[in-house]
Amino acid sequence: MKNTVRTFAEMKERGEKISMLTCYDYSTAKLQEKAGINAILVGDSLGNVMLGLPDTLSVTMEDMITFGHAVARGCHDTMVVIDMPFMSYQVSIEQAVTNAGRLMKEGRGNAVKLEGGAAVCPQIRAITDAGIPVMAHLGMTPQSVNSLGGNRVQGKNEEAAKQLIDDALAIEKAGAFSVVLECVPAKLAALITKKLTIPTIGIGGGAGCDGQILVYQDMLGLFSDYTPKFVKHFGEVGAAMEAAFAAYVKEVQAGTFPDDAHSFKIDDDVMERLY
Numbered sequence: 001m002k003n004t005v006r007t008f009a010e011m012k013e014r015g016e017k018i019s020m021l022t023c024y025d026y027s028t029a030k031l032q033e034k035a036g037i038n039a040i041l042v043g044d045s046l047g048n049v050m051l052g053l054p055d056t057l058s059v060t061m062e063d064m065i066t067f068g069h070a071v072a073r074g075c076h077d078t079m080v081v082i083d084m085p086f087m088s089y090q091v092s093i094e095q096a097v098t099n100a101g102r103l104m105k106e107g108r109g110n111a112v113k114l115e116g117g118a119a120v121c122p123q124i125r126a127i128t129d130a131g132i133p134v135m136a137h138l139g140m141t142p143q144s145v146n147s148l149g150g151n152r153v154q155g156k157n158e159e160a161a162k163q164l165i166d167d168a169l170a171i172e173k174a175g176a177f178s179v180v181l182e183c184v185p186a187k188l189a190a191l192i193t194k195k196l197t198i199p200t201i202g203i204g205g206g207a208g209c210d211g212q213i214l215v216y217q218d219m220l221g222l223f224s225d226y227t228p229k230f231v232k233h234f235g236e237v238g239a240a241m242e243a244a245f246a247a248y249v250k251e252v253q254a255g256t257f258p259d260d261a262h263s264f265k266i267d268d269d270v271m272e273r274l275y
């Protein structure tokens with residue numbers, strides 16, 4: 001049986017930390033599942049790390065479905081959450097439910113995630129009522145980068161902090177099963193975590209959250225367009241890949257690859273007749 005919404009609730013109750021990573025492809029999903037990850041997010045950050053875009057705004061439903069389905073094929077026991085892309089849920093409740101449904105039917109996700117607080121509570125309620133679990137996303141919400149004026153920490157002053165707490169309580173009431181807290185001061189994220197019965201998943205939210213998430217290319221040292229303060233490298237995979245690519249180039253140039261072990265044989269008498 002797949003871990004699911006119930007697993008999340010039980011883990012918070014037991015005080016067990018929830019580990020999440022983003023993922024966008026089949027092979028990486030299999031590795032993450034083998035490594036024991038609790039849940040995977042197919043994030044719209046794929047715009048940055050897979051497509052080389054400057055932000056997440058032009059990521060489409062088709063993008064999310066293509067990458068989502070690839071990840072879902074690699075996951076047998078792991079819950080797959082798929083981000084709802086910019087403008088796939090803001091316009092109307094009806095459109096939000098339709099698009100969440102597509103991410104489940106065509107993307108083969110187990111849950112969806114959308115950004116925002118009180119403003120998107122009607123969408124959270126309607127999608128949840130349709131039988132689709134919703135993860136909320138508060139604090140720094142990258143789809144609002146043009147309103148927020150950059151990818152910076154949120155909730156620093158009393159008014160903004162109170163707003164964040166109110167939004168967190170509202171999305172919980174609307175039926176969200178969990179919430180991402182992005183770029184929120186650690187002490188504020190810890191307070192929100194205490195106030196909520198649903199698990200909080202931090203990214204730049206400090207150790208007081210119920211779980212953590214990172215973009216996998218960030219934690220592997222595979223992405224270098226920018227490095228948010230919350231990113232820690234758990235490996236230097238970018239450097240390892242570059243070294244392997246360089247070794248390949250060198251062997252091809254030298255003619256030492258492929259050798260006999262990586263080539264196919266034909267009987268000598270067949271070759272003699274051909275000559």
Ligand SMILES: Nc1nc(=O)c2c([nH]1)NC[C@@H]1CN(c3ccc(C(=O)N[C@@H](CCC(=O)O)C(=O)O)cc3)CN21
Nearest residue numbers: 045048049142150151152215218223226227228229230
């Ligand atoms: N590779 C990647 N990692 C992410 O975490 C991520 C994405 N892409 N794409 C979507 C959003 C964008 N995110 C970002 C992007 C940049 C910063 C960043 O550079 N923050 C600076 C502060 C910048 C400022 O104050 O203006 C920092 O020091 O953390 C943070 C989060 C988080 N998400």
Ligand SMILES: CC(C)C(=O)C(=O)O
Nearest residue numbers: 022043044045180203
């Ligand atoms: C950074 C996470 C939370 C996200 O929304 C994404 O990867 O798109």
Ligand SMILES: [Mg+2]
Nearest residue numbers: 043044045083
């Ligand atoms: Mg996202």
